Amino acid sequence: MHKLRFMAMAAGGIMLAMLLSSCSGRPKLCPVRGKVVCKAMAMEGALVILHPTNPALQKLPSPQGVVGKDGTFQISTYRLNDGAPAGEYRVTVALEVIAQGGDRDDANVISPIKYASAETTDLTIVVREDMADLEPFVIQEEEAEQNHGK
DSSP, rough: OOOHHHHHHHHHEEEEEEEETSOOOOOEOOOEEEEEESSSSOOOOEEEEEESSTTTTSOOOOOOOOOOSSSSEESSSSSSTOOOSSEEEEEEOOOBOTTTOOOOOHHHHHHHHOOOOOOOOEEEEEOOOOOOOOOOOOOOOOHHHHHHHH
């Protein structure tokens, strides 16, 4: 009897989980892969964040990724490399050096500050379901050298 009750409760739990996951209200995500190119400095470890222009998407977690050793990144919203909702985005790219125990601060950004803010970046993308890898984001060399020397 206990075994039957346990199985019924487990089946009910699984059905509830399936129902909740299908009604989560999360938008469908599209894979987003790209590359950051900067001749003046290696961008490994830089944070790439997509800032939606659509106010409805601004309520969701910010899609983001970390630049690897080869300059490539993949965007994650809810899980690793799951992508981003379709839509238009302003893209920020920031490489920070933070001392152990230090706080995040604009003073720690060693990449061009222009690309670290959604208000000043000129990097934009449109995420679509059928999109291929993004064209590389090119960080201008002279801007990188100006920031790097501060």
